[in-house]
Structure formats: C-alpha cells, structure tokens
Amino acid sequence: xxxxxxxxxxxxxxxxxxxxxxxxxxxxxxxxxxxxxxxxxxxxxxxxxxxxxxxxxxxxxxxx
Numbered sequence: 461x462x463x464x465x466x467x468x469x470x471x472x473x474x475x476x477x478x479x480x481x482x483x484x485x486x487x488x489x490x491x492x493x494x495x496x497x498x499x500x501x502x503x504x505x506x507x508x509x510x511x512x513x514x515x516x517x518x519x520x521x522x523x524x
Contacts (some may be wrong), residue, residue: 461494461502461508461520462507462508462512462513462517462518462519463508463509463512463519463522464507464518464521465508465519465520465521466519467477467504467519468504468507469504469514470504471500471501471503471504472500472501472504472505474497474500474514475497475498475500475501475502475504476494476495476497476501478493478496478497478500479494479498479501480494480498482494482497484511488509497521507520511523
C-alpha cells in the first residue's frame with residue numbers, strides 16, 4: 461500500500477466524478493474521460509499506485 465488517507469479519498473471522488481459525470485456533461489466525447497476515471501478510482505480502492513512505486517513516493521502512514 462502506498463496511497464493513504466486524503467490521497468485515497470481524492471482519487472475515489474475524482475474517479476467517480478469522471479465516470480459518472482463526464483458522459484452526461486460532455487456527451488460522446490465524455491466517454492473517454494469515463495474510462496480515464498477508472499485509473500484514479502482503482503488506485504484509490506486498492507490503495508496502490510504504480511507511478512508512486514516507480515518514483516518512490518508513499519502517502520500511506522507507516523505501520524507500527
């Protein structure tokens with residue numbers, strides 16, 4: 461796990477907003493944004509971001 465707290469919530473909210481809102485607001489063009497919304501949604505749900513792994517970032521608090 462390398463995605464924590466606020467980062468996780470923001471990813472889920474942005475992902476859902478893109479998936480649910482883009483097609484209605486942008487019409488057919490919005491469907492591409494809906495697919496793009498899967499990335500932040502899934503990284504938020506699974507608490508793992510491959511890009512964070514590559515750059516060595518971690519927003520998850522350390523376990524004791």
